[in-house]
Amino acid sequence: MNGAPKGQGSNALTPEIFCKACASSLVQVGDWSQEDASNWRIRIWCPECGFERLAILGSSDVEYLSYAIEGGFARVLEALGELQDMPLTDAWGETALALDLVTRLKLERKTPTTR
Numbered sequence: 001m002n003g004a005p006k007g008q009g010s011n012a013l014t015p016e017i018f019c020k021a022c023a024s025s026l027v028q029v030g031d032w033s034q035e036d037a038s039n040w041r042i043r044i045w046c047p048e049c050g051f052e053r054l055a056i057l058g059s060s061d062v063e064y065l066s067y068a069i070e071g072g073f074a075r076v077l078e079a080l081g082e083l084q085d086m087p088l089t090d091a092w093g094e095t096a097l098a099l100d101l102v103t104r105l106k107l108e109r110k111t112p113t114t115r
Contacts, residue, residue: 015068021051
């Protein structure tokens with residue numbers, strides 16, 4: 001996974017991470033366990049392409065990863081909120097039933113591959 005800080009507003013930096021395989025910003029942490037007092041073993045995976053990587057990270061890298069994932073999750077929730085409020089129309093311009101995106105996501109959520 002590649003990481004780069006992204007400026008957001010004038011007073012905050014929100015880190016971003018991207019999948020090495022497909023460049024998606026939806027990278028997630030699948031498993032984690034503390035190796036010792038300052039290192040963590042983390043399995044990172046991409047829900048879009050299924051790419052996985054096992055990494056041993058120090059405390060500062062884990063903190064960076066945590067902020068990046070929280071920032072990505074916030075962007076996904078904002079986008080879902082915008083989509084949830086959009087009316088769907090049929091071919092004749094009539095409003096169709098609203099799509100419950102949150103329910104659909106829960107039902108169609110991709111799961112990490114097991115290796």
